[in-house]
Amino acid sequence: MTETLKAAIRLDVVIVGGGLSGLAAAIETAISGHNVTIYEAARVLHEVGAGIQITPNSSRILQRWKLSDDFWASAAEPRQFIVRRYSGEVLVLENEFDKTIREKYGASFIGSHRVDFQEALYIRAKELGVKFRFGMRISNVNFDAGELMTQSGEKIRGDLVVAADGLWSLCRAQLHTRDFEGVPRPTGDLAYRLVLTLDQIQDPELREWVSKPACNLWLGPKSHAVGYSLREGTEFNLVLITPDDLPSGISRQAGSVEEMRALFSDWDPILNRFLALVDSVKKWKLMHRKEMRRWIHESQHSSFVFVGDSCHPMLPYIGQGANSAIEDGAVLGRLLGHIQRKEHIGKVLEMYEELRKPRGDAIVKEALGQRDVFHMLDGPKQRERDEILLSQIGKETKEAPFPIRWCCPQVQPWLFGYDAYEEVEKAVSGDPFI
Secondary structure (H helix, E strand, O other): OOOOOOOOOOOEEEEEOOOHHHHHHHHHHHHOOOEEEEEEOOOOOOOOOOEEEEOHHHHHHHHHOOOOHHHHHHOEOOOEEEEEEOOOOEEEEEOOHHHHHHHHHOOOOEEEEHHHHHHHHHHHHHHOOOEEEEOOOEEEEEOOOOEEEEOOOOEEEOOEEEEOOOOOOHHHHOOOOHHHOOOOEEEEEEEEEEEEEHHHOOOHHHHHHHHOOEEEEEEEOOEEEEEEEEHHHOEEEEEEEEEOOOOOOOOEEEEOHHHHHHHOOOOOHHHHHHHOOOOOEEEEEEEEOOOOOOOEOOOOOOOEEEOHHHOOOOOHHHOOHHHHHHHHHHHHHHHHOOOOOHHHHHHHHHHHHHHHHHHHHHHHHHHHHHHHHHOOOOOHHHHHHHHHHHHOOOOOOOOOOOOOHHHOOOHHHHHHOOOHHHHHHHHHHHOOOO
16 A cells, blocks of 8 residues: 655645545545645535445545445445346346456445445545535635635635535636636436435345346437445435436426336336336436636646546546546645645646646546447447447457447556556656655
């Protein structure tokens, strides 16, 4: 395991936003020996959503952060990875998926509830001395001075300011250049998100699906569905992606269970048996933003940096949004462990951007490409895709390029094999700033 670094000086680091990316940056920065304060607009830490898939590139970081035993016990580790055509025909089958992933990458692939995940990060951050200021909504950012103003008129300054305020980042909105103008744009897709508990399920076959964790994916015309277990195999998370019909300007609202069932009525009978148990559901518009030209503010002595969805919002088609945010926090915080003087902050941020931006931008593009594979209309291209998938069932190693990127021998190691700490140490040894 990589040794813990402690910086020669203690910086006062201000983080805007207490979501996953803000907590990640806070934890590693505190481990590196700095004073960290998170300013969060909400009055209490409150995660929304349902399940999240934590892949090895992220879980190896969480292991190093020593998240609580309760968190790891609450997760569910899929034993199989199964891709089906929307009719139910199996196209990809990876048995002993849990063991294979651990052997390859030395870390696990797990399903967790977002509430459990954020709570575990929050608890660990507090243990490390991170301070939290809730109900603190930022109204103005002075990038040159590294100064924030809250709606109540309080001025906040830090040696370093980290924007971790998500897709609708106010910090990003206040950068008045052509590259940062505008707001998140619709992708044309929306997500139905729901969680079923074993208490709601009487059907023995469905109960087995929940209690024996697997990662299930259904591919269909203009739509796909993902299902996996949470909380030690006592809950089942379903995400259904389908064309967006929400009104302009509405990003989420309560959905119609009947409408959802109708959209998927000709899909796999197993999926429809799960949907028959649903009594309420929410609809989320999937949004994205144009690529950000820089992740740091371009002043001579830059002390302002972006992490997570504030600079690289990712669509969910390869499940890397939260995992990339954890990587961001680990890399930034670890670099700050090498710092010797305040004059090094600008160099740290340049190295962070050099390490993280190419990968973040590439994952964003990879996710968009995966959507095209998932949502093919029935026809020649879909049949060609299915023939490739079926031809490699039972093969221990797939042939590249494989359409399902989580199984591709080129893409999977690139995603799951990434080691944030190794990347930092290589960068610092090649370009020392001490």
